[in-house]
Amino acid sequence: MAYLFNNPEDFTDELTEGFAAAYPQWVRRVPGGVVRSSRPAPGRVAVVIGGGSGHYPAFAGLVGPGLAHGAAMGNIFASPSAQQVYSVAKAAQTGGGVLFSYGNYAGDVLNFTQAQDRLNAEGIPARTVTVTDDISSAPPEQAAKRRGIAGDLTVFKVAGACADAGADLDEVARLAARANDRTRSFGVAFAGCTLPGSKEPLFTVPAGRMAVGLGIHGEPGISEQAMPSADEAAELFVSTLLADLPEEVAAAGDLRGSRVGLILNGLGAVKTEELFVVYRRISQLMDEAGITVVEPEIGELVTSFQMAGASLTLFWLDEELERYWTAPASTPAYRKGAVAEAEQGVAVGEHVDYHTAELPAAAAASQEAAGRIQAILDAVKTLLDDKAAELGRLDSIAGDGDHGIGMQRGATAAAAAGREALAAGAGAGTLLQLAGDAWADKAGGTSGALWGMLLNTIGARVGNDAAPDAAAVSAGIVEAGQKIMQFGKASLGDKTLLDVLLPFSDALSEQVGAGVPLRAAWAHAAEVAEKSAEATAHMLPRMGRARPLAEKSLGTPDPGAVSMAMVARTVERQLAARTTPATQESEGDPHA
Known part of the structure; x- marks a missing residue:
């Protein structure tokens, strides 16, 4: 377990501060x-x-000449937010374009893609x-769904060295993709x-x-077997990886004469x-196989806190x-070899500070x-403070256990951003959008990106010209569901938060369309949720991350779906708390 920390919520910020100071x-x-x-x-790229x-x-330890130019650092086991990725890219770039590379996890894909789209839009x-690279996470015919583990290093190393050699963006991307295609890990x-703060x-x-x-x-792993000796572990590593060869290598037939880069990676406690x-x-x-190992790397390269484990990576080389x-x-x-002395001075990329723009006028x-x-927002924060451990437990059954703390961080940031906006005179739409931005930025991960998108979309729909009515709120939720499906590539039945959001949205729309006031329509939809x-x-x-461990999740509800339903019920209680004898007489009021 982690022994040395202050407030667990500050752990990432404090480790980053200490790392940069060191x-x-x-x-x-x-x-x-x-x-x-x-x-x-x-x-340069x-x-x-x-x-x-x-x-x-x-990832931060791999920034320097010959390797990466920048690293976006998310919370523990959670992807960095789109804002974090964009900020780092803007600071790192010097005019040759940006190549993003990261492990193939849903949250990283969502947030890095948003940052990429923003950069491209800016020219x-x-x-x-x-x-x-992880062969355990999907079969060969679904290799594009595999996740990234210690093989991250081979791709980062090739891309960074190629970029520093002066190659253009197309060439750096080509070589990085080739490195990935020829890397396998187990x-x-x-x-x-x-995790820090957990028991x-x-x-x-x-x-x-x-x-x-x-x-x-x-x-957790996808299966269990008896504890091996060191030699038995080595034999399992090698036999498993030699049974899952890159297409080009397999087509060559005889492995004798092949050359591989190799990473034997400790995950923290080994x-x-x-x-x-x-x-x-x-x-x-x-x-014995006639394979030459070229400059092997043995040690801790991609860890998982103090997990007791190890992995082997084979990187099938060609001359290039x-x-x-x-x-x-x-x-x-x-560190490897002698790097030519770098130019002195601060990196020339643009420094991007987080800031709140001037608020638009509001009625x-x-x-x-x-x-x-x-x-x-305050009630949702209180809810998630209370339920963080429960949501983390649900997530740990087949995932990484960070959903609870991620939701807690997101709700805390959203509530704080909302209070600041409210004090500045924000309207309903602006407050929701700023809360959504803060949620996405501080929570990171898949759920952070999606909750940020949800709040932002509802905020844009309700605007600042009048009090939000039931039709605008319902339409905003419908639109958010469509955006999340499109952007997250998930749909109904995939065991995600959409399995609550979409039925909730349908039920709310049906009720609102029939003229039911918002609080009553929401109560019905919360039951559906x-x-x-x-x-x-x-x-x-x-x-998502639970997909490789699908069988382990059977019988356990999806934590993202559970948290969505919890929030829906909390909102319903807040709407009901506004009910007074006076408002009960105005059942036809769509704002009530």
Whole structure:
């Protein structure tokens, strides 16, 4: 477990501050993460990586000459927000465009894609190569659905070295994609990790057993087997990876003469001395297969706090890839060869501070409604403070256990942003949009992006010209559901929050369309939401981190669906609390 921390909610900010203070010769802190402290040549491609904290040296420890130009740092095991990614990219870029690269997790895809779209709209070319090296997370025919684990390093290394060599964005993206196509990883674990402030590990493994096919966010393995010896672990690693070869390698037939980069990665509690014992046998097996290992990396490269586990990565080289795999690099946590001395001075990319723009004008009725919305945001914060542990427990059954704390952070930030906006005279629409921005930024992850989108969309629909009416609220929720489906690539039945949001939206629209006042319509829809959340227990996930562990989630409702239903019921209670004898007489009032 994590022993040294202050307030768990401040853990990521404080570790980033300490990291930047420790390594000023390599990195400087910017909003959302870190970038190189040296000045890259103007017009060079900037390679921006990132993901949740808790994986050091990934991701911030890999920023420096020969590797990444910047790293966006999310909360523990949660993707950075779109704002964080955008801020880091703006600070890192020097005119040659931006290549984003990160593990293929739903939250990262959502947030990095939003940042990429924003950069492209501003005329800064941006591309993405996701890392999909984990063979346990999907079969070969669904390789695009695989997640990224320790193979992140091979893709980042090739992309960073290629960019520093002066290649253009198309070439850097091509080489990064080729590196990903030729990288395979497989991992095992003997015990789970415990996050700062938590009392229980995200998963446990029975004594004498080993979890096979783990992730790096505290996800349990896809199966269990007896605890192996070091040699048996090595043989399992090598045989499993040699049975899942890149297409080009498999087509060549004979593996003799092949050359591979290799990463034997400790996940936190398995130390380097133990890994050397395992590598002894791996080296023998590779020699027997006629495969040459080129500059192996043995140690902690992509960790999962103090998870007791390890993974093996094979990176099947060609002449081009080997040149970049062996190229010099110098970062706080990864050094190879002698890097040419960098230019001095602060990186030239634009520094982006978070700020609130001048608020648009709002009608008095909208400002009054903003106060009622703020009361709802405060109630939601109180709810999620109370339910964070329960939601985390649900999420840990087949996911990474961070849903509760992510929702708590998002609601806390939304309520704080709402109070600030209310004090500044914001209308209902503006308050909701600012609350949505804050939720997405501070929560990060998939749920942060989607809740931010939900609040933003409703806010845009209700506007600031009048008090929100039932029709505007209902239309905003319908539109938000459509946007989330389009952007998140999920649909009804995928065991996500959409399995509550869409039935809730349909029920609310039907009631409002029939002339039912908002509070009564919402009460009916909240009942539908709760039943819909319960029904997700019988579904198998088809999206997100729980997908590789689908069978383990059967019988447990989706945590995102549960939290959506909880919030819906909390809003209903706030609407009902406004009911007085006077308002009861105005059942025809669509605002009531």
